[in-house]
Amino acid sequence: MDSIIEVNNVSKTYKTGFQALQPIDLSIKRGEIFALLGPNGAGKTTLISIICGIVNASGGTITADGLDIQRHYRQARQRIGLVPQELAVNIFESVWNTVKFSRGLFGCAPDDAYLEQLLKNLSLWDKKDSTIMALSGGMKRRVLIAKALAHQPRILFLDEPTAGVDVELRRDMWAMIRRLRDEGVTIILTTHYIEEAEDMADRIGVINKGQLMLVEEKHRLMRDLGRKSLTVHLTQPLAVLPSPIDSETVELAADGLSLSYQYNTAATDTGVAELLQTLAQSGIDYSDVSTKQSSLEEIFVSLVEEKA
Amino acid sequence: MNTYGVKAIYLFELARTWRTLMQSIASPVLSTSLYFIVFGSAIGSQIVSIDGISYGAFIIPGLVMLTILTESTSNASFGIYMPKFSGTIYEILSAPVSAFEIVAGYVGAAATKSILLGLIILLTARLFVDYSIAHPLLMLLFLVLTCVTFALLGFLIGLWANSFEQLQIIPMMVIAPLTFLGGTFYSISMLPEFWQKVTLLNPVVYLVSGFRWSFYGSADVHIGVSLAMITLFIAICSGLIAWVFHTGYKLKN
Numbered sequence: 001m002d003s004i005i006e007v008n009n010v011s012k013t014y015k016t017g018f019q020a021l022q023p024i025d026l027s028i029k030r031g032e033i034f035a036l037l038g039p040n041g042a043g044k045t046t047l048i049s050i051i052c053g054i055v056n057a058s059g060g061t062i063t064a065d066g067l068d069i070q071r072h073y074r075q076a077r078q079r080i081g082l083v084p085q086e087l088a089v090n091i092f093e094s095v096w097n098t099v100k101f102s103r104g105l106f107g108c109a110p111d112d113a114y115l116e117q118l119l120k121n122l123s124l125w126d127k128k129d130s131t132i133m134a135l136s137g138g139m140k141r142r143v144l145i146a147k148a149l150a151h152q153p154r155i156l157f158l159d160e161p162t163a164g165v166d167v168e169l170r171r172d173m174w175a176m177i178r179r180l181r182d183e184g185v186t187i188i189l190t191t192h193y194i195e196e197a198e199d200m201a202d203r204i205g206v207i208n209k210g211q212l213m214l215v216e217e218k219h220r221l222m223r224d225l226g227r228k229s230l231t232v233h234l235t236q237p238l239a240v241l242p243s244p245i246d247s248e249t250v251e252l253a254a255d256g257l258s259l260s261y262q263y264n265t266a267a268t269d270t271g272v273a274e275l276l277q278t279l280a281q282s283g284i285d286y287s288d289v290s291t292k293q294s295s296l297e298e299i300f301v302s303l304v305e306e307k308a
Numbered sequence: 309m310n311t312y313g314v315k316a317i318y319l320f321e322l323a324r325t326w327r328t329l330m331q332s333i334a335s336p337v338l339s340t341s342l343y344f345i346v347f348g349s350a351i352g353s354q355i356v357s358i359d360g361i362s363y364g365a366f367i368i369p370g371l372v373m374l375t376i377l378t379e380s381t382s383n384a385s386f387g388i389y390m391p392k393f394s395g396t397i398y399e400i401l402s403a404p405v406s407a408f409e410i411v412a413g414y415v416g417a418a419a420t421k422s423i424l425l426g427l428i429i430l431l432t433a434r435l436f437v438d439y440s441i442a443h444p445l446l447m448l449l450f451l452v453l454t455c456v457t458f459a460l461l462g463f464l465i466g467l468w469a470n471s472f473e474q475l476q477i478i479p480m481m482v483i484a485p486l487t488f489l490g491g492t493f494y495s496i497s498m499l500p501e502f503w504q505k506v507t508l509l510n511p512v513v514y515l516v517s518g519f520r521w522s523f524y525g526s527a528d529v530h531i532g533v534s535l536a537m538i539t540l541f542i543a544i545c546s547g548l549i550a551w552v553f554h555t556g557y558k559l560k561n
Contacts, residue, residue, distance in 0.1 A: 052402040056556045074310065074404040082402050088395030092327065097320075104316030105403045147399065 004030040004155060004186045005051065010060030012046050012210075020046045021210045023060065028155075033177065033187040035197035035218075037300055038207035044190040045085060047207070048157050052082045064155060078106055081153035085160045085190075087140045091133035095124055095143055098132065099150050106151030115150065122146050122176070138169040145176070156180060158189040162196060174200055194300055208304050222299065230272055232259040232279065233288040242282040250275065313405040317413025318420075321387050325421050332383075333425060336375045340429045343371050344436040347493055358495050359526050364437035369520040370492030372429050373454065376422040377487055377512065380455045381479045384418035384462030389475050392466070401560065407553035411463060418459035419452070426451050439523065446531075447522035453538045454515050458483075460545035467552050467559060486512045491520075496528045511541060 005028035012021040021043045028034050038044050049055040051062055053073060062069045067076040090098060099115050119125040122142045127135060132143060141161070148156060158177070162170040170193075177200060181187055191197055197204055198218070205215040214221075237256035241247050249271070250261045259279075263270045279286060325332040347367055355363040391397040400410060433439065441447050462479075469475040490512030496504050507513055508529075518534025521527035527534070552559060 049398075052398075054398050054401045054560065056560045074406075077402060077404040080402070082398065084395070084398050086395050088398060090390075090394065090396055097323070101316050101320050102399065104312045105399065105405065107310040107312050107404050109312065 002030050003027040004065055005188070006063045007047070007051070008061045010047070010050060010062060011058050012043075012050060012055065013058045019210055021050075021057075024212045026205065026212060026215065028186060028188060029203070031181065031184055031186055032202040033181050033189070033200050034203050034205065035201035036188065036190045036205045036207060037194065037197055038190070039304060042207045043210040044207055045159055046210075048082070048159055048188070048190065052080055052157060053077060054082075074107070078151065079154045080157065081148035081151065081155070082157045083141075083144050083148045083159060083161055085163065087137065087144065089132050089140055089143055089147070092131060094129050094131055095119065095135070095146075096128040098143065099146050102147040103150040106153075108151045114152070118146055118149055121179075123172075138165045141165060141169075141173075145173075149180075154184070155186045155188070158187065160190055162191070162193060170196075206300060206303055213303060222293070227262050227264055227298075228270075229292045230261045230263065230275070231290045231292070232261070232276070232286045233290075234258060235285040235287050238284065242278065242284065245275065245278055310403075310405050310409055313403060314409045314413045314416075317400075317405075317410065318417045321383075321414060321417030322420065324387070325383075325417075332421060333428065336379055336425055337428055337432055340371055340375055341432055341436070343367075343374075344433060349436065358498070359524070361524050361526075362437070365439040365524075366495075366520075367493055368430070368433050368437060368439055369523050370487075370490075370516050371433070372426045372451075373490075373512070373516050373519055374484075374487045374492050375429055376426045376451070376455055377458050377483055377515070378479050379425055380418055380422040380458035381462035381465065381483055382476075383421050384415055384459040385466035385469065385475055385479070386462075387414045387418055388463055388466035389469055389472075393472075397559075407550065410553075411460070411549055415456060415459040415463050418462060419455040422455040422459065423451055426455070441523050442525045443522045447519065450515075450519045450522055450534075450538070453542065454519070457538060457541045457545060460542065460549060464545060464548055464552070467549070467557075470558075483512075486510050487516075491516045491528055511537060514538065 005026070007024055007026040009023045009025060010021065011019070011023045013019045024047065026047075036044050036047070046055060050057045051064070051069065053069060064076040065079050067079075069076045093101070096115070096119075099119065100110070103110070103115065116125065119128055122145060124139065124142055124146060127139065132140060135143065145158075145161070161177075162173055165173070174196070177187055177189070189196070189201075201218050203215060204218050204221055206213045234257050238252060238259075239256060241250060241252055241259075250259055252259055259275075261271070261275055263272060276289075344364070344367075347363075349364065351363075357363065358366045391400060405413075465475065465478050489507065490510050491507070496507045496513060496517075499507060514529055514534045514537035517527040517529040518531055518538065521531045521534065551557070
């Protein structure tokens, strides 16, 4: 898969001296869903804003579909759509006019049939003549998506697209994002909802304090950095762990009825077999064994805390 | 050239005029009519003529200027300030439009509104005073250049302003006083010699004077000087706007 966005050594330092982005290199693959995760103030929006031309970088270069975003800004920007984090939309305009405005602004000839289909896909067609101020928060966010897609971009940035929307709408948006990806649109999203990244992203980037800490395939990231937890449910309460079980790696529950053991799934010797063998040799009976894979959220939190 | 982009901004801004018709057109026409009644008829009836022109007719170019200077400035400043205030500026900045095209859309729309307003005021004045235009093409040229110049100035103010108060301060505290003191209601030759020289520091004098010349063929300042000054104002405002876009000052963090 070739790359559609190349970020080379891009940094941002504000006049106040605050360094929002340390030099960053990032490559986004064509047709993927890339999730950029990071806590508040990590630099996610700054990076997106620089790529979209809203904020000037202090250094570095960026290409979009092979086009330098400075030298060939017209062609580069025509390929990019942006859904901002804030509900920034002219509330006095009608839905139809604002979407039409966006299409024209991005240099596209009028195409009412396309805009009609777009609004229908976003369940906004019956609201096309409504002023935006009359719409709910979720509807306004859909309008922002419609505006970003009005010029048929090949790259779509979604900055916290589901922040503050209800569960049902969030599910709708996820479905829409997947549909866009199926149509060949490359999606880059930032999110606080790690569940969102876990559910949708092909690759994940973690950014913290302006530094891109890692970029990895989601499944590989969860396999390499993810830990599994094994819980052994005992038939009789246990007072102390039998030797040679290490109390630093195996934890006995307060009621003595279960043991839990954390292990790395990528390790050649996970230690699970030895643990179960030791229990059997010690005459400790168990009724059930269960395992749980750590979530992306747990991986993310441990990464951010580790580098903090 | 992104003509669709320029057209989108231009039409969007003009649409705002129709949404706020009373504020955009009716209000300036009403206040200009009141000026004609008070200055043209009530006070003007006590003044026989200035340079052989009836007082009512004499003040027409000045009154048109008074309105279009403030309207060009406020329309353009409001036009670009609102996207900054509401956050929708992100869309303009991320669009494939050049600085020139953005300015053409916003300033073009603000100037168009003011030109229409100037023409409407001229028609309204006809209801109160009988006047003639000696050089109609030059009058139109002056009208267009003045509207564009002050729309450029307004655009700069909108880019610079951080609050609605700052947005109003220059039109209210600078442009309106300069217009009143720029020969709107009198000829500067009526002033003592010292104040005549001081008045020549007021850029609005050259606009009012040039515009008046296009009506009556006589003015306080030579028409060539007026045209040169207005060209200089356009160059200064354009240069400053180009600098703002180049550096991203108050626009791109």
